[in-house]
Amino acid sequence: MKVPISWLKEYVEIPIPLEPLAERLTMAGLEVAAIERIGDWWDRDRIVVGEVVEVRPHPNADRLVLARVAYGGPEVEECVTGAPNLFPYKGRGRVSLKVAFAMEGAELYDGHQEGFVKTRLKPTKIRGVPSRAMVCSEKELGLSEDHEGILILPDDAPVGVPLADYLGDAVLDLDLTPNLARCLSVIGVAREVAALTGGRLRYPDTSWRTEGPPAADLARVQIADPELCARYIATLIRGVQIGPSPYWMQSRLRKAGMRPINNVVDITNYVMLEWGQPLHAFDYDKLVARAGGDIPTIIVRRARPGETMTTLDGIARTFTEDTLLICDTAGPIAVAGVMGGLETEIDDGTRNILLEAANFDFISIRRTTQALKLPSEASLRFGKGIHPALAEPAARRASELMRVLAQGTLAQGMVDAYPRPAAPVVISLTTSEVERNLGLSFSLAEIAGFLEPLEFRCEPVAADTLRVTVPDHRLDCQYPADLIEEIARVYGYDRIPVIELADRLPPQRANRALELEEKVRDVLVGCGLQEVITYSLTHPAREAALIPGQGGEAQPPAYVTIANPISPERVVMRRSLLASVLEAAAANLRFQPRVTIFEVGKVFIPAPDAELPDEPRRLAIVMTGPRQDRHWLASAEPDLDFFDLKGVVEALLERLHVTGACYEPADHPSFQPGRTARLRLGETEIGFLGEVHPRVREAFDLPERRVAAADLDLEALLSRVPPGWRVEPISVYPAVLQDLAVVVAEEVPAARVRDLILEAGGFLLKEARLFDVYRGEPVPPGKKSLAYALTFQAPDKTLHEAIVARQVQRIVQRLRQEVGAELRG
């Protein structure tokens, strides 16, 4: 909402300067987003109101004239101008045209240059005639882009007065939250200013002079749907002369961001901006014609399905039953509260007017506005709710302005259909309630002192209770809390004390899900991985790329699908974390050779029998690139591979105290066969880790090198984290170290050998670490040698060599029995 200060001052005294006013409004919730200053840069001595007293022909040029301008002193200055709007006065002798007059040295915008470029006025000669002053266009003054002619001021403009005093202004650009719909009007803002600054409020005069036949004899109103139309007022203005509205009105409309059209339309807009009540003017004679010469009847009803009308913007529109229409007996004439119909529009020939001041259901207006995509100043206001009481003063005010400014005659009274009068809202407010919410103690008198300037009526009904009647223009107050906010606003939020919480501390609860999730992040970061966070929104095709060659046969999985996606790339909620982490890796590989990243996040799985999807957390890890960056200390090492990734997963499980992990060779379409493992914990599948399948790599624009990736079910993994663990005592007795190398068939998994070693080694065997895998001479083909470093230690004594030897013997025997292992010589 744009509020010119000059207009605001008409309804309220402003006892404080502009800047503090803007600050006070902002603090009270009427956020002043900007202050637009008009004419604050005009030189007060050199730019003044002037009077063109004569327009003479230019001796050497037909397209120029000489304007003789009086500007307060005895002298008259002659300046050369090409302003076409002065030409009609050429050679007419004495005239009186009030203008903006700039003298030598004044700074103005250059009217002949594109955009707004300032220039200083210098004496010059134009086609042989000296000229050192200027009559200004709106563009030269920075008022608009208009440079067609000069600005002609109203006749009563005071000659010689600095233009800044006469025409200068400031416009507050207010950013209003929906609860401040009442401030979508200058009067609404004036009420706030009065309450916040103590300035006196003055309402505009709403008396009117009516004559002739009663309006009720000239038009009828029927409200067919009182649920959607609480009130409809029609007034009749006869014999108007359509023409431009006066300069002051046009200027106010422009400053408020509206375009002047003609006096009648401008008046409806002006009164809307003044009171917040949208109005609509119909051409009465066109209504009569549609009624076949009879008295027209306005009918407010829902559209019939498929009903059509052409709106003011020339577009033929078809309506549904949800649309509220203003109709007459012949059909629709306007979309209620949104836009008028073309057929009954005001035009230059309009003589008689039916003026509508109505009240519509805000939800209906909002729906229609959205359905027709027709936001307007009217629908903006109706859509936020207006009190039906407002229709009456607005109708009188606009009608009277049409009488005065468009030479109309007002029919007596108004046709007022008001089937649903609004009941007054009364709230009971206690001092203790105020204190309980604000932490401040006020007396009843103080509370009334805050509320009454905002036109709340306050009556004490008990020692500690006020009966507060909400004024009509406030649709946002229902609860004591609403009044408490008003008290706080007027008192000043900044004056409320700053006090730490003293209420009882709630029971403290652990959030294990979060704690474990954060631990996972910490462990992975400790492993040198970078955390990423990717979009939850994706496209099914991107996730389908994880399963190459699937084609169109397989049933695509069910997604949480966005009904109004903002981009064709992001239309569903993801089911996979791996796809987006691979994308992040691919994007980074364009800038660096090595990427080791992970993401912990939710995926979204529609649940067949539930309204809302499951949102389980997953963990995706991607590691690719050289194991070492190029560095003076680093030898060239091969690329990161499956085992780098597995090391990370092992470290994660170890640090979470999760035991019993089983890595099985597995087939998974996303991963390369033979380099993929399924991770199981007991019977629970946790996920897969492996090297990404070449076709998946290709689909994700990943380079042709190993990309190790894991895609794990974090919920399942974290459910296996024990609630606690016990520390094993450290033995004070020396450990005995012994290496053991065995030759087994190629297909025997290392994990099997290790399990057997640990089993056979008994409790004395503390560790069996595989330190070498060897193939080739002298190991026969089809076999491999596995070498383990065994650590034996007893908790309570020094181990005898013989005992260790016996244990090793047992281990060898067991391995021979179970997997046909041979001791390597």
Added chain:
Amino acid sequence: MLEPLNQLEEEARAALEAAADPGALAAWRTTYLGRRGKVTEAVKALATLPAAERPAYGRRVNEIKEALEAAYEARAEALRQASLAQAWVADQVDVTLPGRPIRPGRLHPSTQTLREIYRIFAEMGFQVYRSRDVETDEMNFTLLNMPPHHPARDMWDTFYTTRPGVILRTHTSPGQIRAMRDYCPEPIRVILPGMCYRYEQITARSEIMFNQVEGLAVGRNITMANLKGTIVDFARRMFGEGRRVRFRASHFPFTEPSAEVDMDCILCGGKGCRVCKYTGWLEIMGSGMVHPVVLKNGGYDPDVYSGFAFGMGPERIAMLKHGIEDIRYFWANDLRFLQQFG
């Protein structure tokens, strides 16, 4: 009589000086101080001297012996030092060469900021309560005092799903209802972090997805003064002691009274700059007293209980703290951005 002794000392010192390596030094020791060494022999000669000469001779020979032993130790030490120095020269490095690279992992800046927020609020007794991303319209709007078609719904551009009544949460506020329903009638102090979604064009200043952290306190003695106390404490912990914080009337359907919280601009200190749009203030969160309708929807009697709520954006906080000018950096996951965070 003492002259040979003096000569012996001179000779021994010269020989010691000449011993340039540990072998020569050991030989010298044998030659002069060994069991049959020249000095040892000279000491033994004492017994063969006439009684009158013995005291002078004895003093002198002992003096020489001690002096040479000391000289020997000094020489040995000097040789050790020299040999070490020699070894060190061979072992010296260019200390300006870069160190062996460690590639530390890092948390995403949003995680880092969230943790900082958790930590500060944990000290004030606020615990983390998380809820779902895909929500019902009812939780996200209706129960928060925004019935269908309420004009305030315009404040949030919403992603709808193809399932009627199911949306992507536009704020973490539905968690308020869930927390209240979980904990009623206990008092509540929670923060509600989580990803929120808005139907907006992605630009340097707006994203379709962002984290929010909401705070909620419900109890029998909670006032707007407590809201101010809590937020001012938080702002000073998060952004530094001495920060100025102002509360400005605003509107959220689920709080009444509502306040926008501004902090003096951390870039210009309140003088006015591009970041604060020349106002001197930065909007850091929205807040207010929980609306009675919301309390009731959560199961609390608004005549007995009161509460406050506030909400902030961790990404915005990180942007302010680190001068990040483009919010798109956060989900672009460019390591060149992520690796700038400690």
